[in-house]
Amino acid sequence: MKVRVMVVDDAMFMRNMLKEILNNTGRYEVVAEATNGQEALQLYKQVRPDLITMDIVMPVMDGIEATREILRIDPQARIVMCSALGQEPLVIESIAAGARDFIVKPFAPEKVIRVLDQVMQTAPAGQTT
Amino acid sequence: MRLDFEKYFRMFLEEAGEYLREMHETVGRLAEASTPEAWAELFRRAHSIKGMAASLGLGSVQQVAHAMEDFLTWVQRQSDAPRRLEPLVEALECLGSLLRRPPSELQTPDTTVQAIVDRLRAVPTGALEVGPVDGSTETWVTSSGSSLAPSASPDAAVADRVRWEGHVTLMQGTLLPAARWAVVLRVLQRLGSLIETRPTAGDITQGKVGRHLSFVIESDAEAATIEAALRQIPDVEAVEVRRQALEVPVEPTSSDVLPTTIRVRLSEVDRLFDLARAVFMQVQRLRGSLSIASLEDEALLRDSEALARQLYLGLLDLRMLPLEVLIGPLRRMADALARQMGKRVRLVTRGEDLTLDKAVLEHLMDPFIHMIRNSVDHGIESPAERRAKSKSEEGYISIHAQQRGEWMQVVVLDDGRGMDVERIAQTALERGIVTPDQLRRMSVEEICMLVTIPGFSTAEAVTEVSGRGIGMDVVRHRVEALGGTLRIETRRDRGTRITLRIPSRLSILDTLIVGHGRYQMAIPMDRVRRVTPYLREAIHYRQEVPVLYQDGFIAPVLFMDQVLGEGTGQPRHQYYMLTIQYEKGLYVLAVADIRGEHRSVVQRLEPPLSRVPLFSGITVSPALEVIPLLDVEFIGQHLTPQVT
Structure with missing residues (x-):
C-alpha cells in the first residue's frame, strides 16, 4: 500500500515539484494539498494522511504553528518540515515542537525520499523501537 | 613554533565580521544611489576576505568571496549599475552564516555555498531568472519552551539502567547541521534519559554546532539498539556507543589544581584595558579640578597617578602577542601557494617571538598576506627560470623583525625577479598618474611606491593568487593608519625588499x-x-x-x-x-x-x-x-x- 501524503506549501511550484518526486517513486501518493497551516489543519482532520510535508513560512498560519496544532489532535502524526537554507532556527523550533525531520529546498529527490523513508520506518514519537 | 590556528581563526572572524558589517552598510547605500566608490569598496573588502580565508584554508569562504569579487569586477565594467542586489545580499548573508560555523566545516564548499556562487556567476551571463534561493530574512530564534533540553529524568529510579556514552558524526557537507542535531537529540530522548550532550541543546538552538556530538545517556536499551537508531537518521555518517567508563577519583596534586597560567578571552582583556585607561585619565583629570591643599594631598595624587599608570601599562602588556601568530599561517600559505604554482620556496623568519599589540597585529594580517603572496606569485620565478638565471632553484623569502625601541622594523625580502620598474613607470604614464616631467625627476624607489596607489596594477593576468594587484595599496593604507612607514626597494633579478616600520604599541x-x-x-x-x-x-x-x-x-x-x-x-x-x-x-x-x-x-x-x-x-x-x-x-x- 502506498504511503498517503499531504503536501503543505503556499507555492504551487513547490507543491508540484514535491508531488512529482513522491508520485514517481510509486510508493508515495499525494492525497491532499494545502496552501497554508489553517488549511492543512482542516484537511488533516478529513484526510488523515500517513505523512505530511510542511513548509515553514506560509500565510495565515505558519508551518510551526500548524505542526503544533496537528500534533495536538494526533500526537502520532508524522510531519517533515520543508526548509530553505538559512531557516535553520525555524527548523530547530519545529523539531522541538514535534516535527520528525526536515528536507531542504532546493529539493534533491533522492535525499527527500531517503528522509521520508526513514521517517516512515521509525516508530511514532513517544515509543521506543 | 607551531601555529595557533584557533587564535588566528579568531582574528579572522573578528576582521571578516567587521568587513561584512561594512559591506552590508555599503550595499544599503547602493540600494539608494550607485557610486563607483561604493562598488570599489565592496570589491576591496571581498578581496581581503578571500585572501584571509585562502591563507587559513577556508575553502567555502574563499569561494564565495572570490565569486563576489568576479561579480563586482563585472559590475564595475558595466555602464549601468545592476538593479538587482539580491545575489550580493545573499552572498553576504551566506558569508555571515559561514562565519558562525566551526572552521572544520569551512574547508570544502557545500551545496549552500555552491548555490550562492552559482547565482553570482549567473548574473553576468544573464542567466539569472530564478527567484532568490532563500527569501527569508530570519534571525536566530531561540525557541521558548524548547523540548530539546536533556530530560532530567523523572524516572531515574530505574536501577538497571546503564549509562552509555556515545559519539555521532555527521557527513561532510550536511545541510542545516544544527537542525540535524536537533533531530538526533529527539531520537536520543526517545531512547532513554539524556544526561548530557556536547554541544548542548542550547548550543544547538543557537547554531553553535559542528560535525560531531557526544552524549551520555541512561537507557535500558542495548548499545547496538542505540547505535542502530542513530544510524538510521539521515546525514549521520558514524556512530559509536559504549558503556560509560567509571570515573576513578584521582588524588589531585597541587600542580593539577593550581595551573600557572589561565586563559582569558581577549575581549575581556580589552574591556579591562579600556577601564584602566579610563581610570588613568580620570586621575589625570582630578589633578586639574582639585585644589591641592597640602603636600600630603599632592603626594597622594601623585601616587594615584603612578598606580593608575602602572595598571594601564600592565594591561597594555597583556595585549601583546608574538609576531608568530601572524607568521605561522603565512608559512603555510607560502608553502601551499608555491606548491600550487610549481615553485620551490623557502621562508625564513627571524624575530617571530617579538611581541606587538593585538590591535597592531590585526592590522598587519592583510598586509603580510599580500606581501607574501606577491613574493611567491610575482617575485619568485619558476625553478627553470631560476636555473637559467643561475640562481638556486629554491626561491628565498625572509621575514625579519627587529625591535627598535618602541618601534618594530619588519623586513620582507625575496630573491625573485624584482619589480619591473620600467613597466610600472609606463603604466603610471598611461594612466595619467604622473606626467613625463614628474617621472624624470623620480627615483627608482619613488617609482616603486607608485604601486601603492589604490587600484594601480601591472598584473597582466587575473590570477587566483595575487588577484588584481590591489594588494600593495592595502599594505600602505594599513601601515600608515598605524602611524608606521613603508619602503620598497627592488633590483631587477635580485629581488624586492619591503621595510615596514610599525609602532609596537598603540596609543x-x-x-x-x-x-x-x-x-x-x-x-x-x-x-x-x-x-x-x-x-x-x-x-x-x-x-x-x-x-x-x-x-x-x-x-x-x-x-x-x-x-x-x-x-x-x-x-x-x-x-x-x-x-x-x-x-x-x-x-x-x-x-x-x-x-x-x-x-x-x-x-x-x-x-x-x-x-x-x-x-x-x-x-x-x-x-x-x-x-x-x-x-x-x-x-x-x-x-x-x-x-x-
Whole structure:
C-alpha cells in the first residue's frame, strides 16, 4: 500500500515539484494539498494522511504553528518540515515542537525520499523501537 | 613554533565580521544611489576576505568571496549599475552564516555555498531568472519552551539502567547541521534519559554546532539498539556507543589544581584595558579640578597617578602577542601557494617571538598576506627560470623583525625577479598618474611606491593568487593608519625588499577634530571640558585679556587665529568655545568649526619633530588625512596670558 501524503506549501511550484518526486517513486501518493497551516489543519482532520510535508513560512498560519496544532489532535502524526537554507532556527523550533525531520529546498529527490523513508520506518514519537 | 590556528581563526572572524558589517552598510547605500566608490569598496573588502580565508584554508569562504569579487569586477565594467542586489545580499548573508560555523566545516564548499556562487556567476551571463534561493530574512530564534533540553529524568529510579556514552558524526557537507542535531537529540530522548550532550541543546538552538556530538545517556536499551537508531537518521555518517567508563577519583596534586597560567578571552582583556585607561585619565583629570591643599594631598595624587599608570601599562602588556601568530599561517600559505604554482620556496623568519599589540597585529594580517603572496606569485620565478638565471632553484623569502625601541622594523625580502620598474613607470604614464616631467625627476624607489596607489596594477593576468594587484595599496593604507612607514626597494633579478616600520604599541586616543580656516587639528577629548557656542556678551576683559567665567574659574580665551599666527585677529562671526583643561587650570580655545569625534591611533612625535611647538603628535582620520594633534599643554603653558 502506498504511503498517503499531504503536501503543505503556499507555492504551487513547490507543491508540484514535491508531488512529482513522491508520485514517481510509486510508493508515495499525494492525497491532499494545502496552501497554508489553517488549511492543512482542516484537511488533516478529513484526510488523515500517513505523512505530511510542511513548509515553514506560509500565510495565515505558519508551518510551526500548524505542526503544533496537528500534533495536538494526533500526537502520532508524522510531519517533515520543508526548509530553505538559512531557516535553520525555524527548523530547530519545529523539531522541538514535534516535527520528525526536515528536507531542504532546493529539493534533491533522492535525499527527500531517503528522509521520508526513514521517517516512515521509525516508530511514532513517544515509543521506543 | 607551531601555529595557533584557533587564535588566528579568531582574528579572522573578528576582521571578516567587521568587513561584512561594512559591506552590508555599503550595499544599503547602493540600494539608494550607485557610486563607483561604493562598488570599489565592496570589491576591496571581498578581496581581503578571500585572501584571509585562502591563507587559513577556508575553502567555502574563499569561494564565495572570490565569486563576489568576479561579480563586482563585472559590475564595475558595466555602464549601468545592476538593479538587482539580491545575489550580493545573499552572498553576504551566506558569508555571515559561514562565519558562525566551526572552521572544520569551512574547508570544502557545500551545496549552500555552491548555490550562492552559482547565482553570482549567473548574473553576468544573464542567466539569472530564478527567484532568490532563500527569501527569508530570519534571525536566530531561540525557541521558548524548547523540548530539546536533556530530560532530567523523572524516572531515574530505574536501577538497571546503564549509562552509555556515545559519539555521532555527521557527513561532510550536511545541510542545516544544527537542525540535524536537533533531530538526533529527539531520537536520543526517545531512547532513554539524556544526561548530557556536547554541544548542548542550547548550543544547538543557537547554531553553535559542528560535525560531531557526544552524549551520555541512561537507557535500558542495548548499545547496538542505540547505535542502530542513530544510524538510521539521515546525514549521520558514524556512530559509536559504549558503556560509560567509571570515573576513578584521582588524588589531585597541587600542580593539577593550581595551573600557572589561565586563559582569558581577549575581549575581556580589552574591556579591562579600556577601564584602566579610563581610570588613568580620570586621575589625570582630578589633578586639574582639585585644589591641592597640602603636600600630603599632592603626594597622594601623585601616587594615584603612578598606580593608575602602572595598571594601564600592565594591561597594555597583556595585549601583546608574538609576531608568530601572524607568521605561522603565512608559512603555510607560502608553502601551499608555491606548491600550487610549481615553485620551490623557502621562508625564513627571524624575530617571530617579538611581541606587538593585538590591535597592531590585526592590522598587519592583510598586509603580510599580500606581501607574501606577491613574493611567491610575482617575485619568485619558476625553478627553470631560476636555473637559467643561475640562481638556486629554491626561491628565498625572509621575514625579519627587529625591535627598535618602541618601534618594530619588519623586513620582507625575496630573491625573485624584482619589480619591473620600467613597466610600472609606463603604466603610471598611461594612466595619467604622473606626467613625463614628474617621472624624470623620480627615483627608482619613488617609482616603486607608485604601486601603492589604490587600484594601480601591472598584473597582466587575473590570477587566483595575487588577484588584481590591489594588494600593495592595502599594505600602505594599513601601515600608515598605524602611524608606521613603508619602503620598497627592488633590483631587477635580485629581488624586492619591503621595510615596514610599525609602532609596537598603540596609543589610542579619543579626539575632537576641529577645523579652522584651511587647517584641521585634533584635540584629545579628555582635555575638553566643555563646548559652548560663541556669545560676544559672555566675553569679559580682564587686564585687557578676553576671558570667560566658568565654574568660578576665570578662563582666558585664545582665538585660534592668534594661536596659528594667522590673520589680524579680526574676529569671525562664529566660533565654538572649547574649554580646555591643562596642568595649571583652564583656558578657552575659540575655533571656527567642529568636524567631529574620532578615536584613532596617535603617533607621538619623536625628536627632532617633537621640538615643533603647538603639536605633539599625528593621527590619521578615517578618510586617511593626516591630522596633527594639538599640544594643549604647550598652548596652556606658553601661549595663554595669565590673568588674576
